[in-house]
Amino acid sequence: MKPEKWWDLFGILAEIYQLPSGRGPLNLGTRRVDAALFFTLLATTLHDNALILGERGTGKTTLARLVCSLISGLPFEFFEIAQLRVNPELTLETMIGAPDLGELNQGRIKVIWTNFVKSPYKIIDELFRLPPGKASILLQGLDTGIWTYCGQHLNTGKVPAISAANYADAGSFEVIPPLLDRLQVAVEMGYRGPRHALRVAEGGSIEEKAETLGLNEHLEEAISAAEKPGEEGVKALRALGEEIKKEREKQGIPVLYEAELREMKALIEALPVDQTAKEYSQFLISLLSGCPKKGMKRANEPCPSTCEFLDSPCSWVQTGASVRACQALFRYAKAVAWLTGFEKVKLDDFVVVAPYILWHRCAFHSVLKDRFQRDQRSSPWDLFVTQRFVAKVLEIYEREGEAARILLTQGAPESFGVKANEIKNPVLLDIILEVAREGVG
Numbered sequence: 001m002k003p004e005k006w007w008d009l010f011g012i013l014a015e016i017y018q019l020p021s022g023r024g025p026l027n028l029g030t031r032r033v034d035a036a037l038f039f040t041l042l043a044t045t046l047h048d049n050a051l052i053l054g055e056r057g058t059g060k061t062t063l064a065r066l067v068c069s070l071i072s073g074l075p076f077e078f079f080e081i082a083q084l085r086v087n088p089e090l091t092l093e094t095m096i097g098a099p100d101l102g103e104l105n106q107g108r109i110k111v112i113w114t115n116f117v118k119s120p121y122k123i124i125d126e127l128f129r130l131p132p133g134k135a136s137i138l139l140q141g142l143d144t145g146i147w148t149y150c151g152q153h154l155n156t157g158k159v160p161a162i163s164a165a166n167y168a169d170a171g172s173f174e175v176i177p178p179l180l181d182r183l184q185v186a187v188e189m190g191y192r193g194p195r196h197a198l199r200v201a202e203g204g205s206i207e208e209k210a211e212t213l214g215l216n217e218h219l220e221e222a223i224s225a226a227e228k229p230g231e232e233g234v235k236a237l238r239a240l241g242e243e244i245k246k247e248r249e250k251q252g253i254p255v256l257y258e259a260e261l262r263e264m265k266a267l268i269e270a271l272p273v274d275q276t277a278k279e280y281s282q283f284l285i286s287l288l289s290g291c292p293k294k295g296m297k298r299a300n301e302p303c304p305s306t307c308e309f310l311d312s313p314c315s316w317v318q319t320g321a322s323v324r325a326c327q328a329l330f331r332y333a334k335a336v337a338w339l340t341g342f343e344k345v346k347l348d349d350f351v352v353v354a355p356y357i358l359w360h361r362c363a364f365h366s367v368l369k370d371r372f373q374r375d376q377r378s379s380p381w382d383l384f385v386t387q388r389f390v391a392k393v394l395e396i397y398e399r400e401g402e403a404a405r406i407l408l409t410q411g412a413p414e415s416f417g418v419k420a421n422e423i424k425n426p427v428l429l430d431i432i433l434e435v436a437r438e439g440v441g
Contacts, residue, residue, distance in 0.1 A: 001263045003339045006045065008254035009070055013037050016066065016209045018199040019192070025378070028352065029340045036063065036187040039356050040162060042335055043185045044071050044121065045261055046268070048328070049142065049161045051127070051180075051360055053380065054189035060164035061125045062206045063189060067162065068121040069215050071256065073241030073248065076210040078222040082115035083123035086130045088171070095134065096141070097149040111152045115226045117141070118154075118233045120241065122161035128172040139179045156234050167380075177319075177361075184328045186360035188380050214251060218244050264338075271334045273345040279404065280347045281329060283397045283427050284354060284390070287313050288362065289320030290430040296320060299363075313392045314426045316385070318363040328357045351390055359386040400425050407431045 014020075014037060024033040036052065043050035044067050052060040065079040084095060096117055103110040116122060122142075124130075130138065141147045145158040163183060166172075191197070203209075210216060218240065225236035238258070245255040256264070273281075291297050293307060297320040309315055330345075332353040337345040359382045368385055377384040397404075407428060 001260045001267065003341060005254065005256060005260065006264065006339060009256060010038065010041055012213075012254055013041060013066065013070065016206060016213075017063075018196065018203050026352070028336060029348075031340070034192070035356065036189045039185045039187050039332075040064070040067050041071075042332070042339075044068065044160050044162065045256065046184075046265055046331065046335065047158070047160045047261070048184040048331075049163070049182055051183040051186040052162065052164045052189050053167060053186060053360075056166050058189045058191075059206060060189045061123065064123045064125075064162035064164055066206060066210060066215075068123060069210070070254075071261075072121045072238075073243070073245040073255065074120075074222050074237065075217065075219040075244075076207075076215040077219050078226075079119070079121070079123055081223065082119040082226065083125050084114075084116045086124060086126040088129060088131055088173075090130065090134055092137070092149060095138070096147050097152075097154075099150060109150050109152060111149050111154070111230075113147065113149075113154050113230060113233070117147045117156065118226055118230075118237060120156075120159055120234070120238050122159060124161060124163040127163040127165040128168055128175060130175070131173055132176055135173075135176050135179050139176070139182065142179075142182055154230055154234075156231075180360055181322050181324050183360060184324070185332065185356045186383075187356060188383065213253060214248070215253075217247070268331070268334045268338045271338055271343070271345055273330065273334070274347065276401075277333065277345050277347045277350055279401055280394065280397045281333075281350055282431075283401075283404070284329070284350065284393050285321060285326055286427045286430045287389075287393055287396075288317055288358070290314065290426065292426045292429040292433075295433070303365075309426050312426050313389050313396070316364055316368060316389055318365060321358065322361065325357060325361050329354060332357060347394075351394060354390045355383055355386040358390075359383040362386065364389075396425070396427065400428060403428055404431055407435060 010033070014034065017034070017037060019034045019037065024035065024038075026033050026035040026038055028038075040050050040052060040063060052063060054060050061083065065076055065083070068074070068079045069076040095114065097111040097113040100110040100112050124138070142161055143158075145156050147154045147156065168174075221240060222237065225240050226233055228236050242257060245257055249255050289297055291303075291314065292309060293304070294301060297317065299319045302318065303310065303315050307315065329350060333345050333349040336349045336352055359380075362382075364382065364385045369381070372385065372388065375384075379387060403425075404427065
C-alpha cells in the first residue's frame with residue numbers, strides 16, 4: 001500500500017469540511033493540514049482510540065461518524081444508531097446489553113448485546129458525563145475487546161473508539177486517568193476563522209454531503225446485520241462494510257480495505273528511527289517522567305519549592321508519561337514519516353505529534369498560567385502548554401545533545417571535562433544515574 005491511498009481518503013474528509021489542502025495549521029513538511037481531521041483519521045486507521053474536544057455544536061460527533069463510515073464502509077447514519085450517548089444515568093443495559101426476556105422466562109440467560117458493543121468502530125458521545133464507576137466498565141471493554149453482562153461474554157476484539165466531549169462544565173465528571181491514557185491522541189474541534197465559517201454556512205450540512213456522496217446507502221442492511229446475535233452480528237457488520245467499500249470504490253470514493261489497513265500498520269511499525277530523533281525522544285521522556293531528586297515523578301509527591309530545577313521544564317509536569325504514551329509517541333512519529341514519504345523517522349516528526357499525544361494525559365502545574373497568560377495562542381490551554389513544553393525540550397536537546405551522546409557512550413561526565421556535581425541539567429543527571437545502574441551502550 002502507498003501513502004497516497006490514505007491521503008485520497010483524507011482529501012475526501014477535507015473536502016467535506018471545506019478545508020483546502022495546504023492551508024491547515026499542522027505543518028507536515030510539504031503539506032499543511034487540519035489537526036483534528038488528520039489525527040482523528042490517522043488514529044482510526046491505526047485502530048487506536050481518539051478524543052475530540054470542543055465547544056457545543058462544533059461537529060465533534062459528526063466528525064467521528066464520518067471517519068468511522070469512511071474507514072469501516074458502513075453507512076454514516078448507522079453510527080448515529082450505534083454510538084454510545086453518555087449521561088449520568090447511563091445503565092449497563094443501554095451501554096452493553098440486556099437479558100432476552102423470553103429466554104429468561106425459560107430460566108436461561110441470553111444477552112441481547114447493544115449495537116455499540118457489536119459495532120466494529122465505536123463512538124462515545126459526551127465522554128465527560130460518564131460517572132467513574134461506568135468508566136471502569138467501559139475501560140475494560142475498550143482495553144480487552146471483551147464485554148461482560150450477567151456472566152455472559154462477547155469477544156469483539158480490540159476495536160478503535162472515537163470519544164467526543166464538550167469542555168468540562170457543572171454536569172461533567174472527572175475522567176479517570178487510566179481511561180484517558182487509552183485515548184492515544186486528542187484534538188480540538190472548533191472555530192477556524194471567518195472565511196471557513198462562511199464556506200460552511202453556505203455549503204450545507206455534513207449530513208447532506210454524506211448523503212450526496214452515497215455514504216448512507218445500505219443502512220437497512222447494516223441494521224439487519226447488527227440485529228444478529230453476538231459474534232454473528234459482529235462478523236456480519238465487518239463483512240458488510242467490506243462489501244460496501246467495493247461499491248464505493250466503483251463510484252470513485254477512496255476506500256481502505258481491512259487488509260490494506262493491516263498492511264499500512266505493518267509498514268509504519270517497520271520504519272526505522274533516526275538517531276537524532278531517538279536522542280530527542282529520550283530528552284522528552286526524561287523531562288516528562290524523570291526527577292533528579294526523587295528518581296521519577298509521582299502523582300502524590302509534588303516538586304519541593306526548594307528544588308534547584310524549578311526553572312527546568314521537568315518541573316512543569318506533575319505526572320510522568322505512561323508506557324502507552326511513550327509507545328504512541330513512536331507509533332505516530334513513524335506514521336507521519338511514512339505518510340510524508342520518508343524512509344526514516346526524523347526529529348521533526350516527534351515534535352509534530354508529541355503535543356497531541358500528551359496534552360490530555362499530562363497534568364501541568366497551575367503556576368504556568370501566570371507565566372504564559374499573556375501569550376497569544378490558538379490552542380486550548382493544556383495543548384498550548386504542551387506545545388511550549390515540546391519546543392523547550394527541543395531547545396535543551398540542541399544545546400545539550402552532544403553531552404548526552406558522550407555520556408551514553410562513555411558513561412562519565414569527566415569525559416567532557418565536567419564533574420558530576422557540576423551538572424545542572426536534569427536530563428544529563430538522569431542519564432548519569434541510569435548509566436551508573438546499567439552501564440553504557
